[in-house]
Structures are given as structure tokens and as C-alpha cells.
Amino acid sequence: MTAGRNNAEVLSQHWCTPPKYVDAIREFFAESVTLDPCSNRHSIVEATVEYSLPEIDGLSASWNYPTIFVNPPYGRDRERGTTIRDWLRKCTEAHVQHGVEVLALVPVATNTRHWKQYVFGAATAVSFLYDTRLRFLVNGRDSGKGAPMSCAMVYWGPQYERFEKIFVRFGAVVDVRHLHGKLIGTGEHLDLFKTVEN
Template structure:
């Protein structure tokens, strides 16, 4: 292995993709969207992070080059499947802000439970549901197969109850309710 290749493989900073890179497009599959729609009362008023053809069918949506994270999220119901990587931090924060403002919000993100942004989301979320297996996004690869996530995923909710979404299908594995008060427990002391 050359030094350049080794540096690329082991330095995540060199491998990051821009938020608007084509590789960041992960279209939410219907087997995830159907329960989300049901939880949100049958309609998604706003999808702030989608493509121009609005595959989610939201009543309002923002697509590149429009920066949905910087636009108004004034909506009763919001679904967000943001770009992954570091870009997701600002989207998670916007979801939490919309939830604090009273919107019913569902966010699909990697279930990286060891990250600061996960813990930040859990501090204000009202519901959590883990997706069974790896989400198969609606983006076909050159071999005809759909792109599958390289990690587990979860739906995080604000002002919604995701505990029964799994009754609509077998896509979901574990339902849980975040604690009423989020507590940091110091370890190793």
C-alpha cells in the first residue's frame, strides 16, 4: 500500500464528501416512508432535504441547490433524511429546533449512538425506533442493486410516538422511549 493510499484510507477528513455531492443522495424507501406517514397523520407537510422530483410526496420541500437547513421549517409535520457525514449535525439540530417549536418531526439518521450529535438529539427527542438491518436506499448502483447503508439506522421523533410504527410492517426492530430527563452517567470514576 502506498503512503498516499494509506493516508486516504485512514484519514476521514480526506474522504469526506461535500453535502451536495451526488454520493450523499439517499432516497428513503417506501418501507420506511409508509410508517413515517402513518405516524405523521398521513401527510408530510415539509421535507427540507430532498431531490427536485419530491419522491417523499411532501406538500412543501426544499431540494438542492436550495439549502433547506437555512430555510423556514414552519410546518405541522416534518420528515428529514439528511446528507450523512458531518453535514447531518446541522440537520439534526434543525429537527430538534422544529420539535421544540411544536412541529411533529421524524428524522432518519445513522444509529451512531456513540456520537455527540446522537446524544444531543436524544436529549430532546420524544421517541426512537431502530430500523432492522441496513436501509436499502432508492438509488440504484451500476450493477442494478440498490445502495444499502453501511451502518444501522434509526428514526428519531419529536412530538410523535414511534413505538407502534413497526406494527405497519416488519422493517423495524426495537422501539423505545427516550428517558424524560437525559442524564450523563460518568463512567470509570
Template sequence: MLNESMFSSRTGEWETPQTFFDALDAEFHFTLDVCARPENAKCARFFTPEQDGLRQSWAGETCWMNPPYGREIGRWVEKAYNEARRGAVVVALLPARTDTRWWHRYVMRAAEIRFVEGRLKFGGAENSAPFPSVVVVFTPEKAVSDGPVVRSMRVK
């Protein structure tokens, strides 16, 4: 059974698996979780829904972003892209929705796209997610590019 606090179809919130996050944190050394709640924050510094990460500056930070996967996701991906242009590094865990407008407008202009092999088992879930996942890396150096580096990554 899926723990209500780990995922809600009403909010589209999926809790990042800790070991998955830890592997990326070892590589990127995150300073800010831009979409969190106190009970699931992955960084010491984080923005809650009340603080609204979409309204905050991320400039100069190395950000972790696992946004709500509902209708607002496009706004979060656009924000990640724009904040990278302002100097942030943003690493985002997203559903691999390659047919969406936000994917083509912003993800395809990221520095890197890492397709996750298999399906993630989000925090508190008994079963794997019903969708494929991707890690997208937005960097200041490549906020506007001809195309991202694309590769796959294994879930450990």
C-alpha cells in the same frame, strides 16, 4: 451497482426507500420534506439544497428529514430538535451513530427512538446499507425530556 443519484459518498445522500417512507407517512401524515431534491422528494412541499432547509422555518409542520449523512448531519439534528421546540413534529431517518456528540445532545432528548431491525436498502441500491439506521421522532410536547421512548421497528 449503486445508482449515483441515489447515493453519493461525496454528499452523503441516501434516498429513503419508498415503502419505508410510506409506512411512516401513514402514521405521521408529513407536510414537508426538509432535505430533498426534486427527483427524490417525499412530500409535495420540500426544501432543496439551494433553498437550504437549515435556514428555513419548519414551525407548525410535520416534517420528514433524511439529511445528508456527512459532517453536516449534526447541524440537521440540532435543527430538528430546535424546530420541535418551535412547534414542528420532525421524524428523522438517521444512521445509528450512538457515539457522536449530536446523538447525545439531541437524539437522547427526542420523544422517541426507533432502531430499525436489520439494514435498510436505500433507493436504487442492490445491497443493504453498511450501517444500522434509526428513526428519531422530535415533538413539541417532548422537545426537552428525561429520555426518549426506545423501541425497534421491522423493515417491511
């Protein structure tokens, strides 16, 4: 993942997935991450195929690979006009169109349209990570600073039980398949507060 913030110092930094999550991702995919579409020279994911800017734009290239890990830029890419919404859409499309398994490490934003549409509306499960502030590697090193937001590991694929078994170590795992096709956040499908009259 490369930073998507505005100042020159931060833009020159390469943000990478923390080792304990890389280990869990490898365990989940049985050591075979076939695509990392958001890689950089400091990444420790070591996917078979890695896309990194400026050589290859991971949003434009093919995602027809069996196992994909995505740690996308969290900010807006002004040059390309993209945001994290585009990455979550691509995760969903890859799963639906090619039947691939996708794991994505993303900021928790349950109030946003992209979470309602592509996570709650299309993913299999979410692990809401317990780390209060995830410590990404910056240019390959642990800077000691935590991310300014909570993060989650989102999964698109058929192996819910395996996902739960591996990622419950890191956070509460929620099966979101029952939300597919529902109007999320409108209250129209929730019966939680209705009273039952006999």
C-alpha cells in the same frame, strides 16, 4: 437526502428513503407530510413543501410546519460546513420552538455528542431499525446495495404510543424522554451497577 461523500460519482447521486419507510411515515402523519427539508428530484416522500439544494438550503429555511420528515445528508457538506449534527439540532429546535412533529431517518451513532444531545437529550423516541443495511433508493432506483451503517428513525413529538405502534414493525422502539436533562454517557446518572446494602 443527497450524499455527503467525497468522490464525484457519489456526490452526483441522490439518495432517497426506501418505500416501506415512506409508507410508514405517511401512515404516522396520516398521509400529510408537510415539509421535507432534504428533498431531491427523485424523492418519493411527496411532502407539501420540499426544500432541495441548490435552490433552497433546508438548514437555513423555515421549519414552521406541523409534520416534518428529514432524511439528511449523512456526510459533511464542505461547501456549507455542515454535518448531520446540524440537522439533528434543527430537528430539536423545530420541535421546541414551533411544537411541530419531526421524524428523522439517521445513522445510529450513539457514541457521538450529537446523539447524546439531540436524540437522547431531546427526542421522544427512537426506532433502531432491524434492517442490517438499509437499502436507500439511488437516483430513484433500488441499487441492491445496502447502507454501510445501521440506521434509526428518531421522533420528536407528543405521540409516543402511535410512533411505537407503527415503527415497532421495523425495529426496537425506545422511549428516551426519561433521559432529557441527564448527562448521557458519563455514568453519573446510572445506578445500574451499584449494589444495594440492607
